[in-house]
Amino acid sequence: MNFGLSESQQILKNNARKFFAAECPVSEVRRIMETESAHDQKLWRSMAEQGFLGVVIPEDAGGMGLGMVELAALAEEMGRALVPGPFLATLLASAAIEGAGTKKHLAEIASGQCKGTLALLEAGGSWSPDAVAMPALEGEKMFVPDAGVADVIVVAARDRGELALYLVDGKSIERTAMPAVDLTRRLYKLNFAKAQGELLARGDAARNALERALDIATVALCAEMTGGMQRTMEMAVEYAKTRKQFGKPIGQYQAVQHQCADMLLWTESSRSATYYAAWALDNNAPDARAAVSVAKVYASDSCREVGNRGVQVQGGMGFTWENDVHLYYRRAKASEIAFGDATFHRERIARLIIDRMNARTAVGV
Amino acid sequence: MDLNLTPQELAFRDEVRAWFAANVPKDWVRRRNAEESMEARFEYLRAWQRKMFDAGWAGVSWPREYGGRGASLMEQVIFIEEMARAEAPPMANVLGLGLIGPTIIAFGTDAQKTRFLPKILSAEEIWCQGFSEPNAGSDLAALGSEGKLDGDHFIVNGQKIWNSYGWAADWCELVVRTDPNVEKHKGLTVLLADMKSPGVEVRPLKQMTGESEFCELFFRDVRVPVSNVIGKVNDGWRVAMGTLMHERGTFGAGLQVNYRRNFNRLVEIAHHMKRTGDPLVRQKLAQAYTEIEVMRCNQMRAFSRINETGVPGPEGSIQKIFWSELNQRFQQMAQEIMGPYGQLAHGSADAFDEGQWAYGYLRSRGNTIEAGTSEIQRNIIGHFVLGLPKSY
Numbered sequence: 001m002n003f004g005l006s007e008s009q010q011i012l013k014n015n016a017r018k019f020f021a022a023e024c025p026v027s028e029v030r031r032i033m034e035t036e037s038a039h040d041q042k043l044w045r046s047m048a049e050q051g052f053l054g055v056v057i058p059e060d061a062g063g064m065g066l067g068m069v070e071l072a073a074l075a076e077e078m079g080r081a082l083v084p085g086p087f088l089a090t091l092l093a094s095a096a097i098e099g100a101g102t103k104k105h106l107a108e109i110a111s112g113q114c115k116g117t118l119a120l121l122e123a124g125g126s127w128s129p130d131a132v133a134m135p136a137l138e139g140e141k142m143f144v145p146d147a148g149v150a151d152v153i154v155v156a157a158r159d160r161g162e163l164a165l166y167l168v169d170g171k172s173i174e175r176t177a178m179p180a181v182d183l184t185r186r187l188y189k190l191n192f193a194k195a196q197g198e199l200l201a202r203g204d205a206a207r208n209a210l211e212r213a214l215d216i217a218t219v220a221l222c223a224e225m226t227g228g229m230q231r232t233m234e235m236a237v238e239y240a241k242t243r244k245q246f247g248k249p250i251g252q253y254q255a256v257q258h259q260c261a262d263m264l265l266w267t268e269s270s271r272s273a274t275y276y277a278a279w280a281l282d283n284n285a286p287d288a289r290a291a292v293s294v295a296k297v298y299a300s301d302s303c304r305e306v307g308n309r310g311v312q313v314q315g316g317m318g319f320t321w322e323n324d325v326h327l328y329y330r331r332a333k334a335s336e337i338a339f340g341d342a343t344f345h346r347e348r349i350a351r352l353i354i355d356r357m358n359a360r361t362a363v364g365v
Numbered sequence: 366m367d368l369n370l371t372p373q374e375l376a377f378r379d380e381v382r383a384w385f386a387a388n389v390p391k392d393w394v395r396r397r398n399a400e401e402s403m404e405a406r407f408e409y410l411r412a413w414q415r416k417m418f419d420a421g422w423a424g425v426s427w428p429r430e431y432g433g434r435g436a437s438l439m440e441q442v443i444f445i446e447e448m449a450r451a452e453a454p455p456m457a458n459v460l461g462l463g464l465i466g467p468t469i470i471a472f473g474t475d476a477q478k479t480r481f482l483p484k485i486l487s488a489e490e491i492w493c494q495g496f497s498e499p500n501a502g503s504d505l506a507a508l509g510s511e512g513k514l515d516g517d518h519f520i521v522n523g524q525k526i527w528n529s530y531g532w533a534a535d536w537c538e539l540v541v542r543t544d545p546n547v548e549k550h551k552g553l554t555v556l557l558a559d560m561k562s563p564g565v566e567v568r569p570l571k572q573m574t575g576e577s578e579f580c581e582l583f584f585r586d587v588r589v590p591v592s593n594v595i596g597k598v599n600d601g602w603r604v605a606m607g608t609l610m611h612e613r614g615t616f617g618a619g620l621q622v623n624y625r626r627n628f629n630r631l632v633e634i635a636h637h638m639k640r641t642g643d644p645l646v647r648q649k650l651a652q653a654y655t656e657i658e659v660m661r662c663n664q665m666r667a668f669s670r671i672n673e674t675g676v677p678g679p680e681g682s683i684q685k686i687f688w689s690e691l692n693q694r695f696q697q698m699a700q701e702i703m704g705p706y707g708q709l710a711h712g713s714a715d716a717f718d719e720g721q722w723a724y725g726y727l728r729s730r731g732n733t734i735e736a737g738t739s740e741i742q743r744n745i746i747g748h749f750v751l752g753l754p755k756s757y
Contacts, residue, residue, distance in 0.1 A: 001374060001439055002367050003669035009366065069366050237751050252754040254740070257747035264746055265683040272662035279368050290658075297655045346651035347644070354641055354650050357632045 003275070005073060012066075013073040019050055020081035026324050032084045033183040033327075037148045039085040045112050053087075054110025056216065057094055062107035068216065068278035072223035076271075079227030082327055084184035086146035088217055088224070088338075089117035095216045096154040099209030100165055100201035105152050117150040117170075118213065119190055127340040129210050132156045132163055137195040145338070147175050147188035155190075155197060156210055165206045166197030182334035184327065215281060215292045218339045222274040222299040225335045229267040229303050232310035232328045236260060239314045250313075259309045266302035273298045290352045293345035300342040303332040368665065370443070377436075378443045384420060385451035393454045398711070398719040403577070407533050410457035414488040417456060423486045424462060431470055431482050438672045442618045442664075449622035460530060461485035461492035465538045468608045469557075472596040481536070481557065493534035495525040495558070495582055496605065502527075503741045504757075505540075506549045506602060510584065512541035512556060514591075519543065519556060521564075521587040527735075531567045531580035534560050539589075540605050543598055553601035557593040558584075574727045609737075617664055617684050624657045624692065627699075627725075634717055635702050649698045656691045663687060682750050686742045689732035696722075696729040 005013065023046055032040045047053055055071045057063025064070075071091075078087060093116025094109045108114035119141035124131055134141065136157040147153060150170040157164055174191040201209050237260050240251030250256045277295040280288040307329040311318040318325050340348070370378060390413065417423045426441045427433020436444060456462060466485045469477055484490040501508035510523020521541055531537070537558045544552030560567070564587040569577035596604040632641070632650060640646045663684060670678040699722050700707035709716035710723045733739040747753040 001370055001665065001669060002673065003666040004673055005366055237753065240753060249754055251747070251751075252756050254744065254747075254756045257751075257753050257756055258740070258743040260751050260753060261686075261743035261746035264750060265686060268683055269659050269663055269687065272666045273659045275366065276368070276658075276662040276665070279366055283369075290654075294655045294658045297652070298659050343648065346648045346655070349651035349654055350641075350647035353654055354632055354635075354647065357629065358636055 003272075005069070009070055009073050012070055013077060015050070016052070016074050016077035017080070019046075019052075020077055020083060024081050024083050026082065026327070029082050029084055029184060029327065037146070038184055038186050039115075039146065039149045043083075044085060044115070047087075048110070048112025051110075053090065053112055054106075056091075057098070057106050057110045058103075061098075061103040062110040064110075067282040068219055069275065069282060071216075071220050072275055072278040075220040075223035076227040076230075076274075079224030079331075080231045082184055082228065082231070082331060086115045086117065086149055086185075088185075088221060089144075089146040089150065090115050091220055092116070092118040092145070092213050092217045093150070093152060093154050095213035096165060096209050097167070097200065099212040100205065101209075102200065104167065108151075114151045115146070115149050116152045116154065117145055117147045119144045119147070119153050119155045119168075120210070127214070127344055129156065129163055129207050132158060134158065134192070136164055137166060137168065137192045137197045139192055141190040141192070142187075143178065144175075144188045144190050146186055147173075147190055148177065148186055153190070154200065154213075155192070156206070159199075159202060162203050163206045163210070164202040165200040165209060167200050168192075168195055168197040172196065180334065181330045184331055185334060211289075214339055215289060218292050218296050219274060219277050219281060221335055221338055222270065222277065222295040225299045225303045225332065226267060226271045226274055228328050228331055228335070229263070229270060229299075229306040232306050232325060232332075233260065233263040233267055235325055235328075236263065236310045236313040236318075239317070243315075243317075256313055259313055263306045263309050266306050270295070270299040270302045290349055293348045293352070296340065296345045297342045297349070300336040300345070304336050307332040370439075374439055374443060377440050378447060381422075381444055381447045382451070384422065385447055385453055388416060388420070389451045389453045394452055397454075398721060400711075403532070407457060410454055411488045411491075413454045414456040414458060418487045423456065423488075424466065427466060427470065427482075427486070431466075431478060432486050438668055442668050445618040446622050449619035449626075452626075456488070457533075458485055458488045458491050460494055461490070461536075464494065464608050465492045465536075468538065468555075468604060469595065471607055472555075472604050476592070477557070477595065490535040491530060491533050492536050492538065493528050493530045493560070493580075493582075494608070495528060495537045495539035495584075497527040498524060499526050503738055505605070506553065508540060508542060508553070510539075510541045511545070512543045512554055512589070514543070515588075517591050518588045519554070519591065519594075521556070521558065521584045521589055523584050525582040525584075526570070526579070528580045528582050529578055531560070531582050532569060532577075536560060537582070538595070538608065539584075540601055543601075547599070550602045552599055553605065554598050555595045555601040555604040556589045557595055558587065558589045562587050562589070564588075573730065574724060617660075617688055618668070620688050621657065621661045621664055624660070624688075624695070627695065628653055628657055630718070631695075631699050631702065638703070638706075640702055646702055649701065653695050653698055656694070660684075660687055660691060682742070682746050685737060686733075686739050686746075689729075689739065692729045692732050696726045700726055 024043060032038055051064045052074055054063030055066050055074055059065035090109055094106055096118055097104055105114050121143040122134055134157045136159045153168045153170050155166045155168050176189045178187040178189055180187050240256050241249055243250050273295040277291040280291040310325050317323050424433035425436040425444045429435040469481055498508045512519035512521050537560055539556045539558045540553055542552050543554040564585040566583040568581045570579045570581055571577050635641045706717055707722050709720055711720035748755045
């Protein structure tokens, strides 16, 4: 048994760190987040050249054909660098397309020529496929990530009562921005007025493709969150070492030190849970879906708390626009919510684990 | 990254599993919660260790040359997990096997190894630790028990506390101050003290659960031969830290299995009480499942890292905080789910599981204190992992 990354996985991770340090330093993040779509085509193209956009896309469809662990390693570095743009949105789209049994657009996605997203949520705001009510294809989808730059949109809708997935040309849909806390990723409201879409899957096939895509993107998101937590912690620890009050670095006071220790505990634990979920998905472990929810529950609650402490430890400086911690704090809030928050995933665990156990041996009353 | 067991690890697991299936005493699960004297219980556990010893399982982690099995770290983890899974009784000489034997192997002379190790394995001689004192708990190096050199003996005077198994022990790994005139870490020596020596007094310490897991030890002019110094005179801090490193090592592997068993049991009870339809209860149970799973993942990662590199990574330092605080939250949650039944103690006919939940609730309070308080653990993380300046 070996929990550590293999040599090639570690190389991929190291290369990603170097790449984003050079191509997407925080000054670039700040520049890109001020643009209309928080997307930079030049950065996107160089990510494609690195193969980053097709990590889990099969080789015969133009991708690298790697697994979830590699995807998590890359996403952790992207979260650490706070890379803006439609990476996760496009991952959702490609995973749903592939899950529906086709290779349409996958090669263009891997080569960076095509960006995508997935339209799932409606006014009710639920991430459950059961909550999809919009008839095909007439109505409104909300909270759709980075739809403003999406060339293709996978849309979940109802076709005569059955869940179905459709592939829609992004430019054909009316897209309205929903300004939100995270400045590095945009949310949109989509208005479908008798839109034309190509049916990808229907019924159980649609549901499986959708759930699989959400699981894959959730693990990548948890890895990003871990990277974000790591960076938030590092900034706080660095500040605690240099900022002096009462003649001592504030990191010498246990009230500060213990907050940093908690940040480490949450960050490392999120990392363990995330990589386990990645491995479980790759290996079709019996508990894979529960493992994804475990990672999301833990990372959601942790990234919020790590963010809180990250601001608190840096005091007034942590509350300024100029300090980078709020960029991570904003991203953390959006990530906590995306693909279901901790409450949503705890209920999912209850269904996957608790409802399948019974009271067979309880005695004593 | 590959979390499957290797063929060798699988074979080892199957061998261990088969042995436990055939040999774990059938009466243990019932007996565990029954009233019996500490002495009778201890003899039962001693017989169990003897049985494991005869089959070659007593010192899995110990090198073969000292009578162990020389198991790899992963095999040790598998062994501990299987032992917990089989609900096997603990071995009588827990501290001798887990902490003191490995310390003697690391720091002892050949004569000490020959004299002490075989009887630790066979449970012929039981060991305890004399580390903490009334005025030296977290600040262990401030301990005041003195060892004065008198010819070829040290004369020991002082008091130790929070000592486990003292009442049953034949020997004690004892830390004393042998040089009061140097910096506090530098004047300590570790002695192997015969508990039957004149001047040793053992008093049980009753804890909030009503049990006496711990003792106080009093040493009055106790003579310990210089040949029983382990390591070097005045180099005891290094030896003591070596011992404590083992305390924070593979211990958690069995806990994770026990926690999962407790969780499964609590879900059964919640179903039985028709509470699993309550969204709040569902949230709480799912949170407990999450935390136990995260603990398992942290452990896999930590053991795997030590196995690869020989040194624990940052995930190792968080384990103690994680399992202790998790268990406190879990026990509290169990109380909430059971409502008025949770408080029922051993002896109440209406209690679930013979009152184990009321006991578990009280006992979990000690988790964040024993083996290094949560505060000390956070200091360790702050200073040694994050590189923040030492606060004391």
